[in-house]
Amino acid sequence: MSSHWRKALAAAALSMALGMASAARAEEFPAHRVTLVVWSGAGGALDTYGRELAKLLDEKAGWQTKVENRPGGSGAIGMAYVFSQPADGYHILVHTSTLTFAIARGLIPYKLNQLRFVRAMQGEPSSLAVRKDSKLKSAKDFVETMKKNPQALRVGGYGTGGFHQYMLYQFMDLAGFKSGWIPYDASGKVALALMGNHLDAAMMTPSSGLSQVESGDIRLLGVSTEKRSDYFPKVPTFKEQSYDLDGFVWRGVSVKAGTPDDVVAAIQRALDKVQASDEWKAFMKRQKQEDISIKDAAFEGLAEKQLTKQRKFLKEAGYSK
Amino acid sequence: MIDAFGVIFSLAGIGCLLAGTAIGVVVGALPGLGPSIGISLLIPFTYNMPPELSMLMLVALYMAAEYGGSVSAILLSTPGTAAAAATTLDGYAMTQKGKAAEALAISLSASCVGGLVGALALLVLAKPLASLALQFGPAAYFSVGLFGLTSVASLSTGSLVKGLLAGAMGLAITTIGIDPISGTPRFTFGVTELYEGIPFLTTLIGLFAVSEAFVLAEGGQGERRTAMSEVRFALLSWRQWRELWTTIASGSVIGTLLGILPGVGGSIACWVSYDFSRRRGRNALTFGKGDPAGVAAPESANNATVGGALIPLMALGVPGSPTTAVLVGALVLHGLRPGPELFSSAPVLVNTVLWGLLMTVVALFLVGSALLPVWSRVLKLPNSVIAVGIVILAMLGAFALRNLMFDVYTTLAFGVLGYVLKKFGFSMAPIVLAMVLGYLVETNYRTALVTSHGSYAIFVTSPLSLLFLVLSAASLLFPLFRAAAEQRRSKLSQVNQS
Numbered sequence: 001m002s003s004h005w006r007k008a009l010a011a012a013a014l015s016m017a018l019g020m021a022s023a024a025r026a027e028e029f030p031a032h033r034v035t036l037v038v039w040s041g042a043g044g045a046l047d048t049y050g051r052e053l054a055k056l057l058d059e060k061a062g063w064q065t066k067v068e069n070r071p072g073g074s075g076a077i078g079m080a081y082v083f084s085q086p087a088d089g090y091h092i093l094v095h096t097s098t099l100t101f102a103i104a105r106g107l108i109p110y111k112l113n114q115l116r117f118v119r120a121m122q123g124e125p126s127s128l129a130v131r132k133d134s135k136l137k138s139a140k141d142f143v144e145t146m147k148k149n150p151q152a153l154r155v156g157g158y159g160t161g162g163f164h165q166y167m168l169y170q171f172m173d174l175a176g177f178k179s180g181w182i183p184y185d186a187s188g189k190v191a192l193a194l195m196g197n198h199l200d201a202a203m204m205t206p207s208s209g210l211s212q213v214e215s216g217d218i219r220l221l222g223v224s225t226e227k228r229s230d231y232f233p234k235v236p237t238f239k240e241q242s243y244d245l246d247g248f249v250w251r252g253v254s255v256k257a258g259t260p261d262d263v264v265a266a267i268q269r270a271l272d273k274v275q276a277s278d279e280w281k282a283f284m285k286r287q288k289q290e291d292i293s294i295k296d297a298a299f300e301g302l303a304e305k306q307l308t309k310q311r312k313f314l315k316e317a318g319y320s321k
Numbered sequence: 322m323i324d325a326f327g328v329i330f331s332l333a334g335i336g337c338l339l340a341g342t343a344i345g346v347v348v349g350a351l352p353g354l355g356p357s358i359g360i361s362l363l364i365p366f367t368y369n370m371p372p373e374l375s376m377l378m379l380v381a382l383y384m385a386a387e388y389g390g391s392v393s394a395i396l397l398s399t400p401g402t403a404a405a406a407a408t409t410l411d412g413y414a415m416t417q418k419g420k421a422a423e424a425l426a427i428s429l430s431a432s433c434v435g436g437l438v439g440a441l442a443l444l445v446l447a448k449p450l451a452s453l454a455l456q457f458g459p460a461a462y463f464s465v466g467l468f469g470l471t472s473v474a475s476l477s478t479g480s481l482v483k484g485l486l487a488g489a490m491g492l493a494i495t496t497i498g499i500d501p502i503s504g505t506p507r508f509t510f511g512v513t514e515l516y517e518g519i520p521f522l523t524t525l526i527g528l529f530a531v532s533e534a535f536v537l538a539e540g541g542q543g544e545r546r547t548a549m550s551e552v553r554f555a556l557l558s559w560r561q562w563r564e565l566w567t568t569i570a571s572g573s574v575i576g577t578l579l580g581i582l583p584g585v586g587g588s589i590a591c592w593v594s595y596d597f598s599r600r601r602g603r604n605a606l607t608f609g610k611g612d613p614a615g616v617a618a619p620e621s622a623n624n625a626t627v628g629g630a631l632i633p634l635m636a637l638g639v640p641g642s643p644t645t646a647v648l649v650g651a652l653v654l655h656g657l658r659p660g661p662e663l664f665s666s667a668p669v670l671v672n673t674v675l676w677g678l679l680m681t682v683v684a685l686f687l688v689g690s691a692l693l694p695v696w697s698r699v700l701k702l703p704n705s706v707i708a709v710g711i712v713i714l715a716m717l718g719a720f721a722l723r724n725l726m727f728d729v730y731t732t733l734a735f736g737v738l739g740y741v742l743k744k745f746g747f748s749m750a751p752i753v754l755a756m757v758l759g760y761l762v763e764t765n766y767r768t769a770l771v772t773s774h775g776s777y778a779i780f781v782t783s784p785l786s787l788l789f790l791v792l793s794a795a796s797l798l799f800p801l802f803r804a805a806a807e808q809r810r811s812k813l814s815q816v817n818q819s
Binding site: 044047068069072073074077105151183184185186189191192195199211286287 | 454455457501504514517584633640643646650653654661724725764771
């Protein structure tokens with residue numbers, strides 16, 4: 001075969017391949033394997049969510065997915081990895097609402113508009129928790145005690161300048177009391193500290209001490225959902241107790257900004273199939289997670305709103321200038 | 322319970338035990354891939370298995386990985402897991418003396434006994450030990466950490482000043498990263514990769530493995546000078562048992578107790594156990610130079626932490642170590658939630674884990690023995706091959722940690738640092754120990770003070786904290802008393818002679 005022929009053949013093959021590729025893209029995303037980039041290490045709540053999502057995307061939407069853990073830098077490592085890939089939707093970032101805290105504190109050197117927010121799928125509230133034998137019976141008892149003496153109770157929870165401290169701070173603002181904050185570096189340790197009498201009250205996600213909450217060793221005085229949670233129907237919300245406090249941690253997925261709209265729409269369709277499945281619902285129930293679906297612009301708006309509020313909180317609490 | 326035995330001793334059950342164990346040994350031996358990464362890699366493959374079998378396989382992996390770490394520590398001076406760091410000291414020294422086979426056999430036996438003790442504690446004492454763990458508040462954690470730090474002085478072979486300097490270096494390294502209490506980045510210079518601090522494993526692999534590769538490379542191409550005795554069956558002789566049983570027993574108890582404390586675990590237990598038997602032994606001078614007890618002590622302790630770490634998970638539903646946190650993830654995927662209610666909602670699963678953990682020890686012994694001849698081949702390689710192999714393993718391990726080239730560079734930098742320090746006669750152990758304990762001590766010291774609104778009384782009013790403070794003081798003062806007493810005695814004898 002002459003080189004002339006070979007070139008022509010190669011050109012023909014190339015154009016065919018290109019044609020097929022563009023046809024495939026017009027038809028349906030994804031044409032090949034999609035990577036879910038989890039920005040935390042293996043085994044945590046976010047990783048569990050990411051892996052369940054990957055499994056259901058394979059089963060329900062016929063995708064081929066792979067989970068990659070890229071922990072580090074408060075999430076910046078995972079984001080940097082996604083940003084280093086083309087904006088074609090084949091690298092989906094699996095992340096949490098700590099995104100806005102980390103940006104507000106300057107730990108993540110990116111802006112919100114570098115992401116194309118796709119969907120928040122899991123939500124988890126914070127709650128005010130005390131030990132079984134505590135004298136406090138309601139959120140009001142807690143507020144009154146703290147108003148009398150801000151050092152009366154040892155109050156703490158998971159993280160420094162994070163979601164739970166932010167909820168306490170808003171609570172202080174609304175109810176007009178002052179409180180310290182004892183940070184713990186793992187959410188499981190908060191439940192243990194509460195039970196071992198090293199904390200008097202904690203702001204924590206109910207699921208981080210679920211066994212104790214269900215057995216009654218830990219009592220919840222208030223939960224930060226809008227309406228009563230299906231999982232804890234006996235626990236009154238803060239709103240019911242006339243403190244206008246609501247908020248939740250979300251876990252969701254985003255892609256790099258600039259990803260074409262039709263690709264994002266294809267991802268949304270796949271996520272619809274996942275969230276409609278019985279397996280997903282069962283998973284959320286097991287994990288005691290609120291099943292939410294906040295999409296596109298609404299998701300971005302939520303993140304922006306949280307960022308603004310958290311910037312103010314961090315400034316006043318002395319975590320940033 | 323009978324149902325659980327049916328699961329364990331079924332063909333599939335035994336297959337899962339052996340497979341989990343084999344994978345665990347390999348995952349443990351490879352630096353960078355510890356038990357937690359091993360389990361999370363295996364979880365997707367256990368999706369479709371019944372939960373009992375999948376848990377059996379995962380705990381077998383966990384148990385075996387704690388042993389596997391010692392294999393590379395002994396043969397290549399490369400601790401495969403953080404909990405095998407202490408094994409490197411005497412294990413590798415034994416290899417250099419040509420006693421690698423003995424070291425491996427001791428490590429396997431000690432690991433099995435330690436694993437057994439931890440598993441028995443889980444089976445029998447889960448409830449009381451879990452409530453003991455609850456008693457530990459921030460102040461007590463601080464004092465435990467301080468107690469561990471007092472062994473820096475005794476771990477410094479040769480010059481005490483150099484040991485303390487090395488310890489200070491380790492503590493300084495742990496201050497890098499985001500301040501755990503105030504949230505301010507410290508010494509990160511805006512480098513995002515440093516926000517979570519310098520990963521412990523990069524330091525460990527760099528200081529121990531890479532620096533040793535440099536030393537080997539210095540020696541040129543020659544065959545290993547060390548003769549290797551044939552590796553036979555892994556059972557220890559009666560004489561060895563008699564010499565080592567107290568060390569193994571104390572290591573097992575230390576490991577079990579430290580295992581139940583969330584955030585402490587194997588990487589600390591191995592040092593505490595090592596130091597304990599070093600001080601207790603009549604021949605403290607042989608430690609660090611290839612003493613069999615220096616292998617038995619940390620290896621029994623780190624396997625005992627497996628049962629220990631499962632205690633808070635089973636009794637309280639709260640994971641006690643990063644690895645058990647991954648196990649929680651595996652349970653959740655099967656629609657189960659760890660905790661006391663699991664005993665009534667899934668009794669077969671609970672019993673499979675409890676009794677299965679005992680069986681993992683048997684599986685570990687079998688698989689470990691079968692693999693011993695394989696390891697001995699490593700030692701037949703020339704130094705040049707081994708040196709290159711160590712560096713390759715180290716780089717792979719460092720990269721596997723977070724998929725970051727940054728960690729590879731850090732490891733190399735620590736390798737150079739370790740090489741230079743070795744030339745100046747520093748020992749690596751104090752640096753590593755200080756790094757393990759630095760974070761524990763700092764966060765808990767400050768959390769305790771935040772809890773007490775700034776009052777230092779919290780460290781003495783909490784009984785557990787007081788206990789460990791007294792132990793720390795004793796640990797520091799005892800050698801001084803002994804030295805003073807010896808001096809007096811030698812003076813007396815001089816007086817008598819003259």
